[in-house]
Amino acid sequence: MKYIKIDELRKLQLDIMQTIHDFCTKNNIRYSISGGTLLGAVRHKGYIPWDDDIDCMMPRPDYEKFVATFNENNDSSLKVFSSYNDRNFFQPFAKVVNTKTRLIEHEDRSQPNLGVYVDIFPIDGLPNDENAREKYWNMIAKKKNFSTVIYSKINNKEHGLKKIARKILFCLFRPFSANWYAKKLHRLGIKNSFEASKFVANSIFGYHKKEQMPKSIFDDFVLLDFEDRKFSAIKDYNTYLSNLFGDYMQLPPKEKQVSKHDFEVYWR
Template sequence: MITVSYRLSIEEIKHRELYILLEFSHQCMKHHLRYYLCGGTLLGAIRHQGFIPWDDDIDVMMPRPDYEKFIKLYNSDLTGKFSLLSSSLGNFTRPFCKMMDNDTVVISYYKNSNTGLWIDILPVDGLPDDLHLVKKIYDENAKYRSILKLTDCRLGMGKNVFRKWGKYILKPVANLYGTKRCLQHIEKNIMLYPYEQMNYVGVVTNGLYGIGERMQKENFENSVSVQFEGYSFPAPSCWDSYLHGIYGDYWQLPPLEKRNTHEMKVYQIKD
């Protein structure tokens, strides 16, 4: 049974996540692995030089070859303060991995499973030249990710009545279909277009923005340095077109009602 000492504030959460990111960056430099800030973390670096004020997570992306090497190396190099969650390690049911702070525990409003505070590490895979095929891949993966989310959802919790009570019907169906089968379908899509052989790449297995995720591999791999919370981190040289692809006019701040954090409580584990 986990004993907690106190609840972390939003600023303490960000500080701990930055601490995880710095350790992740250290491991990547040590082993000559490529990674780049992505999603809201990259947007925060460009627009705010740090966290988006109302955001509370960190996302990075890695070329598939580097991503697989990182997972294989974690056992020997991560200290006891950190853990890695990955489907290939048998301790996670999502098509990406999380580097987790073992000194914290997160209680989520919508999920049954509780972990430590984390950063998301997203693999970047190859994509075909044909945009119709790209759209098909993202649409199919989105369907299977929806099933995966249902398998871990908390019954009776949701942003509206339909989501709250619909889970009582949909979750048993999702569990019957199974997480293993969903992951197999998602992984089958990426195997068709090996990273090394493609002209285009993107976050495919957990790509939330569809074809807007796609980047020319040459521009993606050519990194530039950006500032995030007082530290320098790598970003793809095509960061402007990438951010436009997933957010549109990313310099325009969203309306107040859409400036949401993740609904979770984070606690320091008592020594």
């Protein structure tokens, strides 16, 4: 297999994101680049210099429409994977993958059918009652931590007791696949209607309560420069980025200017 270097990786990611953008535009699907990708667009007009992925988010109704229709209307080498169309898929969100490539993530459970990808995160409604929202966030946190302990690969830097606990839990829950648990998180996310909620969030993954924002933030979108392309973004990106990163225009210390991912990418 031929190794894919960072510049080629980014070009492949940009091409995937362009296809997503074109498909969403044609089919009236709302989406916004998100997380570090949106931060990169605002602060650097492209990738954060030390970043190596692209993320986007969609209101739950648009996300469901996208996941249900993308593969049947797209005859290229790109395919959307989710826990509902691939029983080996273990995340509660979706990925659009270039199937001509292979990506090996060292920290996550290996999925040999995946390659270079763009993550698609659903934005779900939250309970309108403040106390109910707090209970929801606490429940989500416990379930996400539980999922990480069971289904992530054991890190050699982890404390010995954590390794032992993870092995025990993995054995106990071996009959229940990671795909089963991803669907469990999915069902939790859709409990509250996006359209009927005052507040929404990427709750089943993301930055926990920092993701919480008024639903009105998804009323208006703009096109932002990203490298040599233009992608859709929520117009009020300041509220979103301030929640996630604080003073987001300020660069982090040098020691934190590193990729958070650990993977290798090859052509099949």
